[in-house]
Amino acid sequence: QSALTQPASVSGSPGQSITLSCTGASSDIGAYNYVSWYQQHPGKAPKLMIYDVSDRPSGVSNRFSGSKSGNTASLTISGLQAEDEANYYCSSYTSSRILVFGGGTKLTVL
Amino acid sequence: EVQLVESGGGLVQPGGSLRLSCAASGFTLTSSWMHWVRQAPGEGLVWISRINTDGTTTNYADSVKGRFTISRDTAKNTLYLQMNSLRAEDTAVYYCGRGPGSHSENWGQGTLVTVSS
Numbered sequence: 355q356s357a358l359t360q361p362a363s364v365s366g367s368p369g370q371s372i373t374l375s376c377t378g379a380s381s382d383i384g385a386y387n388y389v390s391w392y393q394q395h396p397g398k399a400p401k402l403m404i405y406d407v408s409d410r411p412s413g414v415s416n417r418f419s420g421s422k423s424g425n426t427a428s429l430t431i432s433g434l435q436a437e438d439e440a441n442y443y444c445s446s447y448t449s450s451r452i453l454v455f456g457g458g459t460k461l462t463v464l
Numbered sequence: 465e466v467q468l469v470e471s472g473g474g475l476v477q478p479g480g481s482l483r484l485s486c487a488a489s490g491f492t493l494t495s496s497w498m499h500w501v502r503q504a505p506g507e508g509l510v511w512i513s514r515i516n517t518d519g520t521t522t523n524y525a526d527s528v529k530g531r532f533t534i535s536r537d538t539a540k541n542t543l544y545l546q547m548n549s550l551r552a553e554d555t556a557v558y559y560c561g562r563g564p565g566s567h568s569e570n571w572g573q574g575t576l577v578t579v580s581s
Contacts, residue, residue: 355526357508390567392509399559399571400501400509411569443509447566452523453499458508 358383358444358456365462371432374459376444377425382454384425388447391420391429394458395440403442404429431461439463466490466570468560473575480550480579486543486560486572493536494518497565498543500534502556503574510556513545514565528554550579 359377366372376383376391383389389407392400402411404420407427417432427446431438444456472484486498500512513524513534522534533546543560557576561568 386566388566394509399573400568401571402563402567402569405563405567405569441508445509445511445567452525453511453514453566455501455509455511 355382355448355450355452355454358446358454360442360444360456360459362457363460363462365464366431366434367464368434368436370434371430372434372461374429374431374442374444374461376427376429376446376456378427378446378454379425381450382425382446382448383422383427385449386447387422389420389422389427390445391418391427392443392445393438393440394443400443434463436463466562468562468570468572470558470560470572470575473558473577475578475580476550477581478551478579481546481548482550482577484545484547484558484560484575484577486545488541488543488562491562493538493541493543496562498534498536499561499563499568500532500543500545501559501561501568501571502554502577503559504553504556507556512558515543516565547577550577552579555579 391404394400408420499514557574563569
């Protein structure tokens with residue numbers, strides 16, 4: 355099972371909206387609505403930001419939203435803040451009954 | 465409050481074995497799927513394994529299948545990862561996670577495994 359594809363880095367200015375992409379295949383993202391997104395600050399454990407494509411856990415800011423089209427999922431962060439600077443990972447359930455992560459995107463807030 | 469605490473990491477020689485533990489509190493293992501995820505130094509997250517609520521279903525990434533075994537002790541409310549035939553590429557921080565089968569809602573702080581001679 356191949357890893358999902360994410361851009362290595364993305365940057366944006368405070369207040370802007372940015373979208374992170376995550377490309378998979380018809381056997382993972384395209385087949386199931388089980389895409390999740392995690393935020394990870396250096397040296398910290400990951401934090402769940404979005405699950406089941408577009409659901410937000412309690413306590414996560416509504417500035418974070420998720421969507422999916424075909425084999426590609428997206429995470430949009432609106433009103434970018436300095437604290438959003440982190441690594442972001444997407445994940446999907448697959449037809450092999452395992453999970454797979456993307457390589458991660460480093461978000462820089464300029 | 466849900467809490468996960470990993471332990472058991474350390475330095476091990478190639479070909480050796482190690483057992484990681486994940487002590488859970490604030491919930492029971494019989495109510496959640498549990499996952500193991502690892503992260504090599506400077507690298508991204510890699511999903512390794514999961515076990516279902518009644519312990520009857522386990523799944524593994526190809527990279528560890530046949531070498532790693534996920535299990536649990538419900539009396540101790542503790543999740544385990546038995547790692548055999550360890551390789552240098554298994555060096556990573558290992559995290560346990562709680563959630564449904566598709567993602568982890570809660571994570572531990574991780575335990576570092578170093579495979580080196």
